[in-house]
Amino acid sequence: xxEVEQDPGPFNVPEGATVAFNCTYxxxxxxxxxxxxxxxxxxxxxxxxxxxxGNEDGRFTAQLNRASQYISLLIRDSKLSDSATYLCVVxxxxxxxxxxxxxxxxxSVKP
Amino acid sequence: EAGVAQSPRYKIIEKRQxxxxxxxxxSGHATLYWYQQILGQGxxxxxxxxxxxxxxxxxxxxxxxxxxxxxxxxxxxxxxxAKLEDSxxxxxxxxxxQGPFNEQFFGPxxxxxxx
Numbered sequence: 001x002x003e004v005e006q007d008p009g010p011f012n013v014p015e016g017a018t019v020a021f022n023c024t025y026x027x028x029x030x031x032x033x034x035x036x037x038x039x040x041x042x043x044x045x046x047x048x049x050x051x052x053x054g055n056e057d058g059r060f061t062a063q064l065n066r067a068s069q070y071i072s073l074l075i076r077d078s079k080l081s082d083s084a085t086y087l088c089v090v091x092x093x094x095x096x097x098x099x100x101x102x103x104x105x106x107x108s109v110k111p
Numbered sequence: 112e113a114g115v116a117q118s119p120r121y122k123i124i125e126k127r128q129x130x131x132x133x134x135x136x137x138s139g140h141a142t143l144y145w146y147q148q149i150l151g152q153g154x155x156x157x158x159x160x161x162x163x164x165x166x167x168x169x170x171x172x173x174x175x176x177x178x179x180x181x182x183x184x185x186x187x188x189x190x191x192x193a194k195l196e197d198s199x200x201x202x203x204x205x206x207x208x209q210g211p212f213n214e215q216f217f218g219p220x221x222x223x224x225x226x
Contacts, residue, residue: 004153032211032212043202043218044154044217045217046214046215049212087153087154089153091211095167096142096159096166096167096209097159097208097209097210098156098159098167099154099156099211101152101155102153103152104152
């Protein structure tokens with residue numbers, strides 16, 4: 001079983017739609033949680049950190065459920081520019097900055 | 112501020128040949144990472160340096176892969192001999208420090224094709 005699992009998609013949605021991505025992680029000791037965005041043939045970039053209290057950045061909302069070992073990302077009012085692969089990322093305790101990536105979920109927003 | 116620089120951007124080699132990739136991190140970043148991203152997968156850490164010392168190389172296939180960061184600044188990753196399964200994008204990243212909340216900034220990657 002992979003340490004971080006995501007639905008690979010693709011998710012095809014119209015502009016203006018709300019879309020949610022889910023991610024589960026297997027290591028209950030996982031310490032920190034992030035969502036990264038990766039455009040086609042580009043490098044990953046940090047989208048947002050994820051906290052137990054939940055956090056919001058504009059149209060993006062991230063949630064963490066430690067009991068269920070589950071992370072989510074909600075995108076409201078999707079834009080064409082949101083088309084990308086969204087990578088769920090966790091870290092382990094005492095392993096410095098080592099990032100453990102899921103395989104990514106591909107999003108395609110259509111006009 | 113300049114980002115993480117990598118070269119070459121693309122490389123095509125035949126199996127059993129050797130190849131080397133170069134990375135120059137953001138100025139002042141002490142921590143440098145090499146990740147391997149196979150098509151359809153997320154990046155996987157190969158090696159992490161703190162200044163010129165290795166912090167984690169547990170997933171580096173040491174029989175064929177080597178990496179160095181001799182002066183604590185730029186770094187090279189070498190594969191010798193290459194196998195078909197080494198075809199991937201090799202991403203270099205850097206951060207100010209080691210902790211998980213030090214944001215990692217990725218370079219554009221080197222796309223390797225092994226024939």
